[in-house]
Amino acid sequence: MENRPLEYDYTVAKMFMFTTIVLGIVGMLIGVILAFQLAFPSVNTILGEGLAEYTNFSRLRPLHTDAVIFGFTLSGIFATWYYVGQRVLKVSMAESGLLMFLGKLHFWLYLIVVAAVVVTLFMGITTSKEYAEFEWPIDIAVVVVWVLWGMGLFGLIGIRREKSLYISIWYYIATFLGIAMLYLFNNMEIPTYFASGGIGSWWHSVSMYAGTNDALVQWWYGHNAVAFGFTVPIVAMIYYFLPKESGQAIYSYKLSLLSFWGLMFVYLWAGGHHLLYSTVPDWMQTMGSIFSVILILPSWGSAINMLLTMKGEWQQVAASPLIKFMILASTFYMFSTLEGPIQAIKSVNAIAHFTDWIVGHVHDGVLGWVGFMIMASLFHMAPRVFKREIYSKSLMATQFWIQTLGVVLYFTSMWIAGITQGMMWRAHDEFGNLAYSFIDTVTVLHPYYTIRGVGGLLYLVGFLMFAYNIYKTMSARPVEESELQNASPMGA
Amino acid sequence: MFHWLEKHPFFFAVGVFVTIAFAGLIEILPNFAQASRPVIGTAPYSTLELAGRHVYIKNSCNACHSQLVRPFKSETDRYGHYSLSGEYAYDRPFLWGSKRTGPDLMRVGNYRTTDWHENHMKDPASVVPGSIMPAYKWMFTNNADVDTAYAEQLTVANAFSVPYNEPVPMKDGSTKIVKMGKNLAEARALALAEAKEIVADMKDQDVKDAVARGEIPEIVAIIAYMNSLK
Amino acid sequence: MDIAELQAYGYFALTATLVVVLYGYIYHLYSKKKDADGHDYEDYSNMALKDDITDTPVSAVSDDKEK
Numbered sequence: 001m002e003n004r005p006l007e008y009d010y011t012v013a014k015m016f017m018f019t020t021i022v023l024g025i026v027g028m029l030i031g032v033i034l035a036f037q038l039a040f041p042s043v044n045t046i047l048g049e050g051l052a053e054y055t056n057f058s059r060l061r062p063l064h065t066d067a068v069i070f071g072f073t074l075s076g077i078f079a080t081w082y083y084v085g086q087r088v089l090k091v092s093m094a095e096s097g098l099l100m101f102l103g104k105l106h107f108w109l110y111l112i113v114v115a116a117v118v119v120t121l122f123m124g125i126t127t128s129k130e131y132a133e134f135e136w137p138i139d140i141a142v143v144v145v146w147v148l149w150g151m152g153l154f155g156l157i158g159i160r161r162e163k164s165l166y167i168s169i170w171y172y173i174a175t176f177l178g179i180a181m182l183y184l185f186n187n188m189e190i191p192t193y194f195a196s197g198g199i200g201s202w203w204h205s206v207s208m209y210a211g212t213n214d215a216l217v218q219w220w221y222g223h224n225a226v227a228f229g230f231t232v233p234i235v236a237m238i239y240y241f242l243p244k245e246s247g248q249a250i251y252s253y254k255l256s257l258l259s260f261w262g263l264m265f266v267y268l269w270a271g272g273h274h275l276l277y278s279t280v281p282d283w284m285q286t287m288g289s290i291f292s293v294i295l296i297l298p299s300w301g302s303a304i305n306m307l308l309t310m311k312g313e314w315q316q317v318a319a320s321p322l323i324k325f326m327i328l329a330s331t332f333y334m335f336s337t338l339e340g341p342i343q344a345i346k347s348v349n350a351i352a353h354f355t356d357w358i359v360g361h362v363h364d365g366v367l368g369w370v371g372f373m374i375m376a377s378l379f380h381m382a383p384r385v386f387k388r389e390i391y392s393k394s395l396m397a398t399q400f401w402i403q404t405l406g407v408v409l410y411f412t413s414m415w416i417a418g419i420t421q422g423m424m425w426r427a428h429d430e431f432g433n434l435a436y437s438f439i440d441t442v443t444v445l446h447p448y449y450t451i452r453g454v455g456g457l458l459y460l461v462g463f464l465m466f467a468y469n470i471y472k473t474m475s476a477r478p479v480e481e482s483e484l485q486n487a488s489p490m491g492a
Numbered sequence: 493m494f495h496w497l498e499k500h501p502f503f504f505a506v507g508v509f510v511t512i513a514f515a516g517l518i519e520i521l522p523n524f525a526q527a528s529r530p531v532i533g534t535a536p537y538s539t540l541e542l543a544g545r546h547v548y549i550k551n552s553c554n555a556c557h558s559q560l561v562r563p564f565k566s567e568t569d570r571y572g573h574y575s576l577s578g579e580y581a582y583d584r585p586f587l588w589g590s591k592r593t594g595p596d597l598m599r600v601g602n603y604r605t606t607d608w609h610e611n612h613m614k615d616p617a618s619v620v621p622g623s624i625m626p627a628y629k630w631m632f633t634n635n636a637d638v639d640t641a642y643a644e645q646l647t648v649a650n651a652f653s654v655p656y657n658e659p660v661p662m663k664d665g666s667t668k669i670v671k672m673g674k675n676l677a678e679a680r681a682l683a684l685a686e687a688k689e690i691v692a693d694m695k696d697q698d699v700k701d702a703v704a705r706g707e708i709p710e711i712v713a714i715i716a717y718m719n720s721l722k
Numbered sequence: 723m724d725i726a727e728l729q730a731y732g733y734f735a736l737t738a739t740l741v742v743v744l745y746g747y748i749y750h751l752y753s754k755k756k757d758a759d760g761h762d763y764e765d766y767s768n769m770a771l772k773d774d775i776t777d778t779p780v781s782a783v784s785d786d787k788e789k
Contacts, residue, residue: 006775037626038593041617044626053634056626058552087773124550128585162779164761165504166769177509190651192643199676200640204546206647210528211580215588224512240770249767254751257763261747264511265740277562278588279577354558354592426566434569438595443622486771495758514736 008086009094010385012103016079017378017385019111021467023071024371028460030064035456039449054122062133063121068366069131069229071114076374077233078110078149081172083381084240085153088168089160099155106148113141125203129218131225132186136205139187146183150176167256171236174264178228186221212279216272223271230370232263234333235302237377242306242326245380246316247486251308255301262298266291273344276353285346292344299337306330321397322488325376328404332368336361351426356445356452357418364411367459372403375466382473383488389479391472393490395465403462409455417448531578533663536645536654536670537720539679540686540708543641544717547710548587551628556593559586559721572599582654594625601722606693609715614696628711632699636713642679645672687712690719 037043037057044056053059082103086092093100116138120126126133134142153176157165165173189205209217243250250256272280272288307330310316316323339361343352352358379396383389390396424444427435476491483489497504537545548554561567563574575598580586611618614632616625648654649672656672673679684703690712691703699709756762759781768780 008775038624041624041626049629052626053630056628058555058626061552061555088769090773090775090777090779092775124552126549126552128549128552128554128587130590161783162769163759163781163783164757164766164769166766168770170504170508173505174508174512177505178512181509181513190647192640192647195647195651196643197646199646200643201637204640204644206644207584209584210652211583211586212577213528214584214586215580218586243767243770244773247771249764249771253764253766257751258744258748261511261744264508265514265744268512268514274590277564278560279575279580350562350564353562354590356591359591425570426564428566428569434566438570439620439622442593442624511740514740 006092007094008083008092009100010083010381011100012093012107013079013082013381014385015104015107016075016082017381017470019107019114020072020075020079020374020378021470023067023075023114024374024463025460025467027064027067027072028456028463030060030067032453032456032460034060034064035449035453039446039453053124059122059124062126062130063118065131066117066121066133069225070117073229073233073366073370073374075110076237076370076377077172077175077229078106079381080233080237080240080374080377081149081153083385084168084236085156085172088162088166088240089156090162091156091160093156096155096159099152099159102148102152102155106145106152109141109145109148113138113145116141120203127187127189127205127207129186129207129214130222132183132218132221134187135203136187136189136191137203139183139189142183146176146180150180166240167250167253167260168236168240170257170260171232171239174260175228175233175236178224178232182221182224182228186217215275215278216280216284219274220268220271223274224268226365227263227267227270230365231267231299234329234370234373235263237373238306238326238330239302241373241377241380242309242323242330245320245322245326245376245487246310246313248309248311248313251305251311255305259298259301259305262301263295266295266298270295270344273349276344276346276349289344289346289349293341296337296341300334303330303334303337316487320487321393321400322376322379322490324397324400325372325379328400329369329372329376332364332372332407336365336369339364351422352418355418355422356414356448357422360411360414360418363414364407367403367407367410371459371463375463378466378470380488382470383479384484386474387478388473388476389483389489389491391469391476391491394492395469396490399462399465399469402465403459406455406458406460406462409458410452413448413451413455417445417452420444420448528581529578530581530660531576532661534579534581535660535662535668536582536648536656537717538670538682538686539638539641539645539672540636540683540690540713540716541720542644542717543636543638543683543708544710544713544715544720545587546641547631547636547714548717549585551631553597554587554589556589556591556625557595557597558589558592559596559598560588561596561598567596571596572602582648584648584652597718597721599722601719604718606690606715606719607695609718610694610696610711613711613714631710631714632696634710635702636708636710638680638683638708638713639676641683642673642676645679683708686716690716 034057045052047055093103117134121133125135127135153172188208190208191205193200193202193204207214239256269291270288272284273292276285317327342348343361379390421441424436424441429435479489497507561571561574568574613628615627616623645656649656656670659667659669662668671682673682684706687703687708691700699711702709703712761781765780
């Protein structure tokens, strides 16, 4: 055996980078279709009446959310884990055959689950619970995938050279534990086929919780799936990639530790804000409201820490589109973690709930924060994984501006739509009768739905540019190890 | 203590887990028994209604329609009495929804008829001009899955003591018995009998013929379900 | 004393404990500034900055074993 120096092994990271991009395109494409279906209902039969069952809004909607959450974002989380994990623990996956095997198994099983989800959701096999639509056979497979990731995660930590765990690792661990707990408890269900002695569809199940309890568990899950899918792991990414790309040490490592514990403690309580004015007990609603507002502190702790990391180095933001992505992501993180608590205030929620303002909030978080951060991470990883410079810097800059415009169009139109509709629903005339019928409050939204569709389309276009840029990077100019220390090498 | 935690990933993980599990324990568990008690007037779903509920879920109706009337004048004016916790005692899963692209359906059975739903599902804009809801024409040809609905009834009756074949108190002081078949054949017959009552008010000849043949198209089941929402 | 009251006391005690722990942690971080091994907390930023496999770890696992 030849005596080669030890290197980090990015095989599994590469695989997940691939699914991040493919599933990102799928999820966003479906999203754009959905947006135009709301603006122009004829898009529901885009592939003809015969296929209307599979192309109409109601079948595609869960596919969109799940493709973006469990396809794009989760792949991004895994891809960055298999990259960052090795580096900050200073141990290569090549050193352990078992970990390599687990990683690959993790990927392939994940891919199988994704395929199963796509097929079943198109068929309309769903439990209806948002972001937990999968029926029990898939739930079991999800648990297996998750355990495989956990084994790889703790296995790598077990053989590390660096004794202390970098802050990003803390966040990855929290992601693993949080989702594991939430997913298990929310998906407690009884397969009816077995419970009834073999009657009906074998995949059907019934929730162990009923009504209000089910709602409480679901939104405890739903809100915290956002916490541990869209916040915690993305914070893990920015804590690694921003310092690394800019060459700046984190402004205050101590603050990052504090924010971590603050976030862990506060986040879980906030789920009740999805159920304000519902039939869950009042004190839980109030608790949800209060903790949502407190949540600003740890969230901003991280975000400000990131912005201050760039202190004295702001020329890098102007010079590098990659840094731009991360700084904008961080800014959107601050923005949506302020917007969320505002919406969780009871009197604001009375207007905002059930409207498009909530949809807008989700999207400035996911498009602005999650999407930008994952793309930035992949841009940073690509030169190191492929040992080549990023294909085009100008393409990256163009993409940045197109997508930023897309996000801005998206959330501004949804703000207006949401508040308009919320106010119209509650308007009474001088005799105390409702001022508008429901359909009045729908037709008025048409222009905003159209603008939103355009915004989403711009973001998708930008994402396709991203995919192209990464694809071309694989055959761009090879680079030396020395060029990869901090700022990523980019072609014109 | 803190130093030690930083160097021991296992105990660190335990610490994280305790911190995040804490909220769930406090918030969710203690109220469980109380919240699952039905109010008077709430009855379990019949086989056909449950099959209709499955059609509702299959087509993600809950993505655009809520089933939760909040306690505001504007909402009670529009949709009827605000929701009570016990009214959801037999809802597995809950279908409150999170977005009202269309109106709330919590009490749609009070103010819409079989005939209205039939026309609406075929072509929403013909009933509500300007509607952006897609048409659901396949519900007129696909058959509802009565067997699975029956399996679910059996499951919840056994596992959660849902009162099938037992008198349930109603608001006017009377009682109501929701029947569940003793075996699959009886369940199918019960569902078909209920379907016949629904199609009596429908116009679509193909659907009428299908029910006469002993089939139950999805549209019949979902109308039965929506008529039961009161 | 019913379950709700117990729940309230339990909740209060646990929250108070966690708040004390969190503030204790803040105090600990900013007063000690260094962890048990004598590393300044801020040094740990270097785990990201110097993360080549040939770089020296900020605090190596092997250091422990040599002792």
